[in-house]
Each structure stands twice: as structure tokens, then as C-alpha cells.
Amino acid sequence: LTGTKQLLVRGADLVPPGGGKPIVIEEYRFSGDGSKLLLFTNSARVWRQNTKGTFYVWDLAGKRLVPVSARPGYQQFAKFSPDGRMVGFVRDNNLYVTDLATGAETALTTDGGENVINGTSDWVYEEELDLRDAFHWSPDGRRIAFWRFDQTAIRPFYLVDHDSLYPALVPVRYPKTGTPNSTVKIGVTEVASGRTSWVDLGADKDIYIAAMDFADSPTELWLTRLNRHQNRLDLLLADATSGATRVIMSDSDSAWVDANRPRWITGGKQFLLLSERDGYDQVYLFNRDGSLVRRVTPGGWDVFEVVGVDEQSKVLYFTGAIDGPLARPLLRIGLDGKSLTRISTEPGTHGVQFDPTFRLYVDTYSRAGIPPVETLRRADGTLVRSVAGNLALVRKVDALRLRPPEFLKVPTPDGVSLHAWIIKPRDFDPAKHYPLLLFVYGGPGSQTVTDVWGGAQYLWHQMLAQDGYLVASVDNRGTGGRGAKFMKLTYLHLGRYESADQIAAARWFGQQPFVSADRIGIWGWSYGGYMTSRTVFLGGGLFKA
Structure with a gap:
């Protein structure tokens, strides 16, 4: 304090x-x-x-x-x-434990190598499910649960590394459509004896185990199982000794489901889970047997992040699109689904981390064009003190006298209104005509149009503006923060609606009196690179770069 x-x-x-x-x-x-x-x-x-x-x-x-x-x-x-x-750790795809008192090191697995991976992940799980750290201690420290991958069936895909005088071939175990993924297993090893039990993952072997941990119990695990199509998520409980499992809850969708994870409360008697089953990301309360108690959050707009649960006060803290998809305000609601309260009052983006007692939290706050600052606050949002004012960066940005991004909505011929921002030169003159560069990402569930500090990329865009360019970004259909229908419209049609929206946005900007319609460019990376090439190809000469 x-x-x-x-x-x-x-x-x-x-x-x-x-x-x-x-x-x-x-x-x-x-x-x-x-x-x-x-x-x-x-x-x-x-x-x-x-x-x-x-x-x-x-x-x-x-x-x-x-x-x-x-x-x-x-x-x-x-x-x-x-x-x-x-201390448990992974080395060369095997799991080890070191006794800190004696320094003795014990191998819990020995079959790791080129094909078998223990305690960390293969390429697919790292890239698509964000899984790298793939083992967990039990609450009593007697067991370690871990992923085991066997990628023998995956053929290598060779990348060419040109970063040398003579290019080198780099093999990546990359499963293509219709070919096998790694065979996945979940093991639970008793540290003292080295005995390993294997969890029953069901008859279907073409699955992903997206997440796993101990279920607020030293003898029971939870795990989420996705089918290969990723349109069904099963939540299982597993006996840590026998490996026997039971499905306690399932979530499914005609397009896809996100690999959301349960948050256990009340000593493991209940859990909270995010789901889009009502059209928006919402928080639901379940009993341990998987029976639904209630939807906790109000519906009608997306929950972005569950920040924490104060079990003593029986309240949930979260961020959500109560004001639309641009901001991230901190909100509170009772676990009974009542008394929705706004905690943060400043517009913009709030990244929140509570202390274990939920009396205090650190708020990392920023806006578009305004660098992040950290403050210590009480649970009701009142300020205790500044933690990090970020004054050096704030003063440098202020000295540049930049025009902050302007938020606007862009209409489309399909009747959809798209969120956008535009950066203008510091000496902008509405009577002049400026070249325009569009920045696009546009992939499923993503957002480039948010009220948050944009870091180095934002400053690069501002540099272009000082050289006389307009820079703008538009969140097309398929992006996040506007519910499942808006986001999943692009299912099985990736690029169709997104490119149409970017083309419509470029044409709309080209009709504005301060934009040179014959000098419009577009750029993006990753999915945005795909969007850039596809949109330029379909734009019929609309884009000059």
C-alpha cells in the first residue's frame, strides 16, 4: 500500500x-x-x-x-x-524431478526423443492450441500429470532456410489435411515410485487434448477433449490412479468451439466456463458433475476475460464489451447473476490483476495514442497510488504532438457497419488530398480496432502520417467482440466476406474529400498478408500497393 x-x-x-x-x-x-x-x-x-x-x-x-x-x-x-x-522440468523431451535437498535427479520418462515428446508439445499444439508447458504438479506434490505425443506418423515438411550462403532444409513435423496428427496420451506419474497411469481418452484417437490440470484435488484431473473438426468440446474428469474418465459437460457448435478452460471454485465443488452457446461469450456456472447452475453474466455482448472470482464475497470480476468491442472495462457481477457493476470509469483498456484476497488490484491502463500506466486500486476501483507512471515514454510521445487516432464507423453495401480508426498527419488539412494506407489483419476473432496503446506498430503508422499519409484500419466481418454470428459468418468461406469488407471500406474512404482515391494501399502480416494479397487481387485496380 x-x-x-x-x-x-x-x-x-x-x-x-x-x-x-x-x-x-x-x-x-x-x-x-x-x-x-x-x-x-x-x-x-x-x-x-x-x-x-x-x-x-x-x-x-x-x-x-x-x-x-x-x-x-x-x-x-x-x-x-x-x-x-x-523442481520438475523437461529436457530432451523427457520429464525429470530434482530433489533440492540432495541434488538427486530422477527421470520420470525415458522414451522421449525425435518421435516421442513428454512434458512439452509438438508443433500443432504450440501453434494452434498455444500449448508449450505440458505438465502439472498435483496439489499435494505426489504426482505429475503430463502430455505425451508420438509424432511418428507425421511426415516432415521441409522449410528452406535462406539465411546463409547455402540454403539449408529444415524439417518440420507438419500434418497436412487428411493426414494423421500426433497420437496424444495423458500420463500421471507418482513421483516417489515412478509408476505411471494412463488416462482413458475414449475410443476416438483423432482428437486433441486442449488443456488439462488437477481438478482442485490431488486424485482427480480435468481435461478438455476436442474432436478433429473442433466443433465439439468435452470436459472430462479422470481418476489419477486408475485413469478412468467420465464426460461431465460438452459444448458444441455448427462452426467451431473455442478451447475454453474451467475455473474451479468452492473447493472444487463447482466451476465456471466461458461458452458461446447463447450467441455471445458468456460465463456459466456448473456443479462438479457438469449440471448447469446458471448463466452468470447478462448476455447480449461478449465477455473478454475472466479476471478472478472472490469466493468469499461470491462475485465475479471480468472485462466485457458492455460499451461495444473497442474498450475493455472492468466489471463485477454476483455469482447469482445479479448486481452487475462497472468498476473502472476511464474509457479505454484495463488489464487487471487482483491480489489473492481480492482487496486490491493492479490496473494496467491505456488508450489509443496513450501509453500504458499502472495504478494500485481497491476492489471498488478507488485509487490507492500510482505504481508505474511510464513518464519517460509519456513525455516522449507528448513531445511528438501527434494527432490521436480517430474512431469511426464505415458503412458497407451489405448494410453492415464496421468499426475503424484513422490516423491523420499532425498538420492535417481537410482541403487537401492524402494517400491512404490500410492496415489489415482480419482473421477469425481478432481485432485491430481497439482503444488501446498500439506500441511500436502504432508509432510506425504515426511516422507514415508525418510523411503525409493517412493510415486506417477496419475490423471486417469475422473479427471478434461482436458475438458469434458476426465472427463465424466466415466459417468455410475464409477471405470471402473479409476481403469484400476491406474493398468496401477502401471505396468508402476513397469517397471522402480528403482522400486521394487513386493512391490507396493495403498491408498486413500473417492472416493479414493473406488478406492483403487476396484483397488487392479482387480489388480491380482499387489498390495501388
Whole structure:
């Protein structure tokens, strides 16, 4: 509350055994009792992120730095056991546990290698389901549950690496349409004995296990199972000893379902889950057996994020599109579905993190053109103090005297109104004609038009504006924040409606008196790159670049 600071670790003290200089901390994590720190350094990239490196444990009282493993090889996803006495980690696609008192290292799996992956994920799960860290400790620290992938059946797809004098072929286990995915299994290993039980995932083997963890119980797991088509999500409970499972709830859709995860409350007796079953992302309350208690949130607009549940006060904190898809206000509602209350009052985007007691939260707040600041607030939103004013960046941005983005709505021939923003030069003259560059992403559920600080990309767009360009972005049909019908219209027709909307938007902008209709360009990356090429091709000369 006071902002008083306490030095916990001197960087100069973090010299590993036999090392000549301190390590560089890239990530850190406290043990449950706060007596130790798990430090991550020397990282290297795996696919998209730096998820392998070297882990050390720092004993705060003893001021001693020890490596998690003395053996060669990168480690991944190291984490303390709940009692802080052990650390589990992945190395070379196998799971290990280190006893911190003795330094003894034990392998829990031994079959990992080129084809078999334990405790981390294959390319598909990393890319499509955002799964990298693929093991969990049980609440009592006696077991570890993990994913096991066998990608033997997946043929390599060769990428050409031109970043050298002679190009090299890089194989990626990439399953194409109609070919097998990795065979997935869920194992539960008893740390003391090394005994592994395998979870019954059902008769259909062509599935994804999108998420998994212990279900507020040391002896029972929950897991979400997606069919290959990804239009059905089953929530299962599994016995950690026998592996026996039962389906307690299912969510399905004619297009697709998102791989949402349960949030367990009331000591595991109930759980909350996001679902679009009523046309918008809403929070539903279920009993542990899967029976529906009620929809908690009011419906009619999307819930963006469940921030937390104050079980003592029986209230849910979340962000949602109560004002439309552009902002992210903090809201509160009772678990009985009553007393919806707005907590944040400032327009824009609020990223919220509560303390465990739900008395206080840190609010990371920004708007389009306004850099983020952090404040400490009470649960009702009242300000306690500033945490990070970001003054250096705020002053630099203010000194540029930029025109903030203007939000507007763009009509289309189909009668749909699309959200958009436009950035104009600082000395904008409505009597002049300016070239226009459209920025597009446009993929399912995405948004480029939000009231939030845009970082380096925003500043690059502003730089173009200072060179005399207009820069605009439009969220086409298929983007997020406007309900399932608006988003899933593009199902089985990816690109059709999105490109039509971008073309309609470019034509509308071209009709504005300050836009040079013969000087319109478009750019985007990833799905936006696909959208750019398709939209230019279909635009019939509308786009000049």
C-alpha cells in the first residue's frame, strides 16, 4: 500500500558455481512459501518463443545459487513442487524431478526423443492450441500429470532456410489435411515410485487434448477433449490412479468451439466456463458433475476475460464489451447473476490483476495514442497510488504532438457497419488530398480496432502520417467482440466476406474529400498478408500497393 521497496536479491550475488559472472535473469518464480526463487536464463527459441534455457534456484535465506540440473542440455518449464522441495522440468523431451535437498535427479520418462515428446508439445499444439508447458504438479506434490505425443506418423515438411550462403532444409513435423496428427496420451506419474497411469481418452484417437490440470484435488484431473473438426468440446474428469474418465459437460457448435478452460471454485465443488452457446461469450456456472447452475453474466455482448472470482464475497470480476468491442472495462457481477457493476470509469483498456484476497488490484491502463500506466486500486476501483507512471515514454510521445487516432464507423453495401480508426498527419488539412494506407489483419476473432496503446506498430503508422499519409484500419466481418454470428459468418468461406469488407471500406474512404482515391494501399502480416494479397487481387485496380 505504501510503495516501500525491499531488496531481495543483489544481481552481483547470482554467480553460479564455477562461473565468473552473474547470470542474467529472464524470468523468475517464487516457491509457494516464498523462501526460494526459480530463475530462468540463457534461453533459446523453440518455434515462436524462448522456452528452453538454464534454470537455477536461489535460496533467499542462505543466499546460495544452485543449478536445477548439473547435467548437459537445455531445460524447459521448470516449476517448484507445491511444498518447494522439488523442481520438475523437461529436457530432451523427457520429464525429470530434482530433489533440492540432495541434488538427486530422477527421470520420470525415458522414451522421449525425435518421435516421442513428454512434458512439452509438438508443433500443432504450440501453434494452434498455444500449448508449450505440458505438465502439472498435483496439489499435494505426489504426482505429475503430463502430455505425451508420438509424432511418428507425421511426415516432415521441409522449410528452406535462406539465411546463409547455402540454403539449408529444415524439417518440420507438419500434418497436412487428411493426414494423421500426433497420437496424444495423458500420463500421471507418482513421483516417489515412478509408476505411471494412463488416462482413458475414449475410443476416438483423432482428437486433441486442449488443456488439462488437477481438478482442485490431488486424485482427480480435468481435461478438455476436442474432436478433429473442433466443433465439439468435452470436459472430462479422470481418476489419477486408475485413469478412468467420465464426460461431465460438452459444448458444441455448427462452426467451431473455442478451447475454453474451467475455473474451479468452492473447493472444487463447482466451476465456471466461458461458452458461446447463447450467441455471445458468456460465463456459466456448473456443479462438479457438469449440471448447469446458471448463466452468470447478462448476455447480449461478449465477455473478454475472466479476471478472478472472490469466493468469499461470491462475485465475479471480468472485462466485457458492455460499451461495444473497442474498450475493455472492468466489471463485477454476483455469482447469482445479479448486481452487475462497472468498476473502472476511464474509457479505454484495463488489464487487471487482483491480489489473492481480492482487496486490491493492479490496473494496467491505456488508450489509443496513450501509453500504458499502472495504478494500485481497491476492489471498488478507488485509487490507492500510482505504481508505474511510464513518464519517460509519456513525455516522449507528448513531445511528438501527434494527432490521436480517430474512431469511426464505415458503412458497407451489405448494410453492415464496421468499426475503424484513422490516423491523420499532425498538420492535417481537410482541403487537401492524402494517400491512404490500410492496415489489415482480419482473421477469425481478432481485432485491430481497439482503444488501446498500439506500441511500436502504432508509432510506425504515426511516422507514415508525418510523411503525409493517412493510415486506417477496419475490423471486417469475422473479427471478434461482436458475438458469434458476426465472427463465424466466415466459417468455410475464409477471405470471402473479409476481403469484400476491406474493398468496401477502401471505396468508402476513397469517397471522402480528403482522400486521394487513386493512391490507396493495403498491408498486413500473417492472416493479414493473406488478406492483403487476396484483397488487392479482387480489388480491380482499387489498390495501388
